[in-house]
Amino acid sequence: MRLPASSAIARLLGLALLFTPGHVPAQLRSRAISSIDVQKLANGVLGIMSYTVAPDVTTSSLAISNATKTSTDLTMSQVGGGFTWSKSTPLYLEGNAAYSRYDPVFVASDGTDDRRVPTQWNSFSAAGGIGWDFKLADHWVVRPIFNFMLGEVATDLAAAKWWLGNKIDADLAFLDHGTLKAYGLGGAVMVDYEMFSPEWDDDLELRYSNVELRSYGGTSLGVEGRAKAESVSLWARRRVPTGWGTVWDRPVRYVYEVAHTRFLGNETDVGLTHMSSVGFGLELDSSARDIWVTRWRAIARYKFGPGLSGWALGLAVSF
Numbered sequence: 001m002r003l004p005a006s007s008a009i010a011r012l013l014g015l016a017l018l019f020t021p022g023h024v025p026a027q028l029r030s031r032a033i034s035s036i037d038v039q040k041l042a043n044g045v046l047g048i049m050s051y052t053v054a055p056d057v058t059t060s061s062l063a064i065s066n067a068t069k070t071s072t073d074l075t076m077s078q079v080g081g082g083f084t085w086s087k088s089t090p091l092y093l094e095g096n097a098a099y100s101r102y103d104p105v106f107v108a109s110d111g112t113d114d115r116r117v118p119t120q121w122n123s124f125s126a127a128g129g130i131g132w133d134f135k136l137a138d139h140w141v142v143r144p145i146f147n148f149m150l151g152e153v154a155t156d157l158a159a160a161k162w163w164l165g166n167k168i169d170a171d172l173a174f175l176d177h178g179t180l181k182a183y184g185l186g187g188a189v190m191v192d193y194e195m196f197s198p199e200w201d202d203d204l205e206l207r208y209s210n211v212e213l214r215s216y217g218g219t220s221l222g223v224e225g226r227a228k229a230e231s232v233s234l235w236a237r238r239r240v241p242t243g244w245g246t247v248w249d250r251p252v253r254y255v256y257e258v259a260h261t262r263f264l265g266n267e268t269d270v271g272l273t274h275m276s277s278v279g280f281g282l283e284l285d286s287s288a289r290d291i292w293v294t295r296w297r298a299i300a301r302y303k304f305g306p307g308l309s310g311w312a313l314g315l316a317v318s319f
Contacts, residue, residue, distance in 0.1 A: 043225050045123075045180050046213045047266050048076070049151050050229035052098035053127050053184055053211045055080045057235065057314065058261045058275035058303060076100040082129065083319060090133035092143055098125045125151030129188065139195050147211050149184035180225065186211030201239040201253075208232050210265075230265035234258075239283055250285035255299055257281075275305040279314070293317045 060078050080096020102121040131145035188209040195202040208231075215225040236258050241251040257279035263272060281299030295318035303310055 043227055043266070045121075045153050046182055046215065046225045046227035048100055048102060048123060049098075049125050049149070049153075049182060049184075049213060050211075050227050050265060051076065052078050052096065052100070052125050053147065053149050053186075053213070053229040054129070054188060054207070054209045054231075054233075055082060055094060055096050056231075056233060056261055057257075057259045057279075057301065058233070058277045058305075060312075060314070075102075080127075081316070084133055090135075090141070092129075092131035092133055092145065094129040094131075094145070096127050098127075099123065121153055121155050123151065123153045125149060125182075127184070131188075131190070133192070136191075139193055141192050143190040143192055145188040145190065147184070147186050147188055147209065149182075149211065149213065151182045151184075153180045153182075155179075180215050181217050182213055182215045182225065184211045184213040184229065186229070199240070201237075203235075203237045205235045206233075207235075228265035231261050231263050233261040242282070247284050248286045249288040253283045253285065255279070255281045255283050255297055257299060257301070273306060275303060277301045277303045281314075292319060294319060 055078075076098065077100075078096050078098035080094065080098075082092060082094030085091040085093065100123040102123065127147065127149040129145045129147045131143045133141040133143050135141050186209070188207055190205055190207040193202065193204040209229065211229045213225075213227045213229060238256045239253040240256075242254050244252050246252070257277070259277040259279075260274065261276075262274045279299040279301035281297055284296045285294070286296065287294040297314075297316045297318075299314045299316070301312045301314055303312060
């Protein structure tokens with residue numbers, strides 16, 4: 001999904017990483033970047049990971065960019081889902097893997113000349129959840145979930161070393177092949193409604209999630225980063241036959257979907273308070289065949305939030 005950056009989103013993605021260069025005496029000709037708040041930087045790194053703690057269609061794919069000189073780019077994608085083991089064993093399992101690439105821009109100075117210094121950050125994370133379904137009524141369950149996450153961010157200054165002349169001080173060590181490892185622990189509670197019939201299928205989920213992220217080990221920053229991933233989300237989907245006939249002995253179905261996520265944690269610090277999504281697609285049902293996958297879906301989604309909007313195409317299967 002390609003999204004134009006608003007001022008609020010630009011501040012979010014900047015993560016306080018675009019700094020004004022400090023004065024360096026011209027006679028030293030020492031290229032440097034100064035005024036880096038490493039604590040804020042560490043918290044900001046974990047802030048990006050907070051969007052991928054739980055499966056969420058509103059933030060499953062994002063690409064935010066700006067063509068201005070002080071632009072910052074973020075590409076984020078994830079794959080994941082969840083399922084209940086069986087009616088007799090209502091164990092719920094969920095998981096997702098996420099990748100994000102963030103290209104912040106610093107400003108370096110040698111006392112007479114300022115240059116934009118591009119850096120590359122690559123973030124990988126894997127999250128999981130274990131829960132149990134407690135029946136409330138026909139078609140309704142409440143589902144407490146224990147969530148956990150592991151992730152790592154790796155940085156690279158290779159593209160800018162030619163100008164910095166390899167003169168990297170302690171504060172910049174994180175930018176030169178630095179790493180930050182993080183873990184997250186927390187939980188969620190979900191109310192789930194499922195109604196399946198020949199005429200239509202309905203799914204509805206209301207979820208509250210709260211996971212605390214922290215850095216661990218000997219990170220290159222030398223400080224402990226923290227971020228709080230907290231949100232309330234609503235997701236609904238309806239499937240109805242298209243009337244086009246059958247494939248694999250089952251009718252082809254239209255899929256209608258809506259989702260909304262309200263952020264309550266550190267994501268709101270700079271104005272990103274919510275994201276919404278509406279989708280439409282097609283689904284094939286292979287449950288009549290002796291194969292592992294039971295349903296195949298392709299859904300086009302329109303996503304929007306404060307000051308941004310865009311389109312995404314989602315592909316999914318059910319087991």
